Amino acid sequence: MVRCSNNLVGILNIITFLLSIPIIGGGIWLSRQANTECERFLDTPVIILGVFILLVSLAGIIGSCCRVTWLLWVYLLVMFLLILLLFCFTIFAFVVTNRGAGHAISQKGYKEYRLGDYSNWLQNRVNGHWTRIRSCLVDSNICQRLLEANTPVEEFYRGHLSALQSGCCKPPDDCHFQYVSPTNWTQATTPTSANPDCREWSNDRRVLCYNCDSCKAGLLDNVKSDWKRVAVINIVFLVFLIIVYSVGCCAFRNNREDNAWKGRSYP
Structure with a gap:
């Protein structure tokens, strides 16, 4: 049996x-x-x-x-x-x-993300494959909702952004860019921040902040979760x-x- x-x-x-x-x-x-x-x-x-x-x-x-x-x-x-x-x-x-978490910004509804807050192993992995990851992010249209919106500045600052949208679709807050639209920002005449991401930002919708460390950090926050x-x-x-x-x-x-x-x- x-x-x-x-x-x-x-x-x-x-x-x-x-x-x-x-x-x-x-x-x-x-x-x-x-x-x-x-x-x-x-x-x-x-x-x-x-x-x-x-x-x-x-x-x-x-x-x-x-x-x-x-x-x-x-x-x-x-x-x-x-x-x-x-x-x-x-x-x-x-x-x-x-390790790693978003940083709350005063009077803003979204958080900002810094690459150095996450583990070295995750940083090395994302840096080593960023060209491919960046291509995927551009194709995924994560910024499409912001591109299609004509949001007033006060409403934009109060709104919630995902980690990827915060890191990839707008310049970092400490760059002090002037808001025109969710994905259109003008740079101050005299740069006031040493953040290298400020030089990476572009209003081109296929560039935006996809080359920024903040975008990598936003991705790592998703990976962490x-x-x-x-x-x-x-x-x-x-x-x-x-x-x-x-x-x-x-x-x-x-x-x-x-x-x-x-x-x-x-x-």
């Missing part, structure tokens, strides 16, 4: 196997629908993840339900490495996102994987005991 642990491992892996199919389909759909370099960057990792989940699930199903001990051993080894990798990534995510959410989800997923791994170990032990019993019964 097939034991409970083998059945449970089989059921759990059938669920993950079924989940892998829409993941792979979503990756293929992304690759066909992508119009920008930003979107194309997403499809390959999604497809790889889906295929990996599908293969691991198949190993778990066959190993537990068909009593293939060596395949179940491979499945448990992969699961152990996955748990270890996920645990390390979760710790790493909390470490690199423990996303990574923290992912880290919390990873903790839940880790608990699930540990339970599955424990049940899988029981199924592996059952297989070995059954094989040993058969070996004694049928020499």
